[in-house]
Amino acid sequence: MYPKMNPDFFTDLAITETIREQFAKKLEITRMIVRDVQVGVTSHASVFRAKGGSVYALVRSNTELSLGDIMKILRNIGIDADHFVPPGGVTTYFEDKAVERFKEVFPGRRVMDDSEDLRYYRKLIPYTPALVCVSRIRGELREYDPQSRQWKVVKRLSYSKISATE
Numbered sequence: 001m002y003p004k005m006n007p008d009f010f011t012d013l014a015i016t017e018t019i020r021e022q023f024a025k026k027l028e029i030t031r032m033i034v035r036d037v038q039v040g041v042t043s044h045a046s047v048f049r050a051k052g053g054s055v056y057a058l059v060r061s062n063t064e065l066s067l068g069d070i071m072k073i074l075r076n077i078g079i080d081a082d083h084f085v086p087p088g089g090v091t092t093y094f095e096d097k098a099v100e101r102f103k104e105v106f107p108g109r110r111v112m113d114d115s116e117d118l119r120y121y122r123k124l125i126p127y128t129p130a131l132v133c134v135s136r137i138r139g140e141l142r143e144y145d146p147q148s149r150q151w152k153v154v155k156r157l158s159y160s161k162i163s164a165t166e
Helices: 007-023 067-077 093-105 116-122
Strands: 029-038 043-050 055-061 079-085 130-137 140-145 150-156
Touching: 007 029, 007 043, 007 055, 007 130, 029 140, 029 150, 043 067, 055 067, 067 079, 067 130, 067 140, 093 116
Parallel strands: none
Antiparallel strands: 029 043, 043 055, 055 130, 079 130, 140 150
């Protein structure tokens, strides 16, 4: 007699591998909060707790999404982001790409690090898949229903990251 296969195990393994390959980060999933909920026509998200207690959201899509798209998706599903994990573990990924985009549009203009322009171009950067460290879940997690074009509640829970202040 063979043991029953657990399809959730393979989903969790795929998530772990995606994080390792795309973000050069090793996360061990301790608890899956929601698994592959639909967050767009071609996008899905999984929210999970990792070893150490942090909560993460992984958004995957068949189409290319920007950082601005990810921010909007997170707002719609009820999540506030603590920080966005850069692809490949490159800590300056978002800033470098924003400067690149800015210089494409304004080749002779000097770039200010904290300018409003740079903030705008940062939101246009491709970011698929997206890994987000969650700072807060606002009471419920929602899923997109493409037939009704509405967001429906899939899980009710609250979470708030406790930050150490010196």
